[in-house]
Amino acid sequence: MTTDTLPARYAPTEVVSHAEHEEKLMFGFWLYILSDCILFSGLFATYAVIGHNTAGGPSGYDLFDLRYALVETMLLLFSSISYGIAMIAMKGDKRAQTLFWLVVTALLGLGFVLMEFHEFHDMILAGNGPQRSGFLSAFFTLVGTHGAHVSFGLLWMVVMMIQVVRKGLTGPVQSRLLRLSLFWHFLDIVWIGVFSVVYLMGVAT
Amino acid sequence: MSTEHEHAEHGHGGHEISLRPYITGFVLAVVLTLIPFLMVMNNSASTTTLVVVIFSTAIVQILVHLRYFLHLRFTHEQRWDVFTFVFTAAIVLILVFGSIWIMFSLNHLLM
Secondary structure, rough: OOOOOOOOOOOOOOOOOOOHHHHHHHHHHHHHHHHHHHHHHHHHHHHHHHHHOOOOOOOOOHHHOOHHHHHHHHHHHHHHHHHHHHHHHHHHOOHHHHHHHHHHHHHHHHHHHHHHHHHHHHHHHHOOOOOOOOHHHHHHHHHHHHHHHHHHHHHHHHHHHHHHHOOOOOHHHHHHHHHHHHHHHHHHHHHHHHHHHHHHHHHHO | HHHHHOOOOOOOOOOOOOOOHHHHHHHHHHHHHHHHHHHHHHOOOOOOHHHHHHHHHHHHHHHHHHHHHHOOOOOOOOOHHHHHHHHHHHHHHHHHHOOOHHHHHHHHOOO
């Protein structure tokens, strides 16, 4: 029955243009991002409810170094810009430039993750780990989940760098880079919430 | 290639060709970050004022990110992106403020 073509039941039911297809991919990914926002909002809600339950232990005021948090914030902000530049290079079909700016973004993101890991490490060694109090449980969960997202984003970025080298800036590669762009900017947006609600509010109140 | 550029300004995020929105967004984001950070670090206002500043700069900076980095505008083409975002924001507000309200009410009523 079948020769070179797929059986009829596997045939696409409509013909979509390349751009329409990409729009659907982007919109689908946007919906995923929004669902991730709801995940984070649950963690923020938890932090809002038990963030002051310090169980006789240290509060944010005692633990947070705002200069450190400001450096972390700048690292992520700069990484958003560098990714934007990478996308401009990609749109201009400049493979080497795209790769360069992806590497810059990844290094800045890695700096952020290492700083955060260091902060967690010191807190845990001092006995202020997630099991110390409700505040610290909520802190490690919220900030840690964000850091985990950044780490997975970095992994994806490395995969994309390899794909850019091996396949070049093909349609699917560009499409994936655009979705990673959405992911990366979303993480910077969540971080705005984190540094405002956790670090700044923690020290100010 | 030309069809890609025809659609370059439509649809969702990442279809920008110039550097300008990124520069504008970056400058705004830095200012909106430094204001609350410096105010809190220097303890330069009452707690209430600081809280208001922190939240308002955060919200504005989020909007700056959405517009200048994610290119989310209130255009007819992007109406689904805008609509789904507003829906999510509503869910998030209900979740966060609802939780705070319920938990603090319970704490007040039961303790």
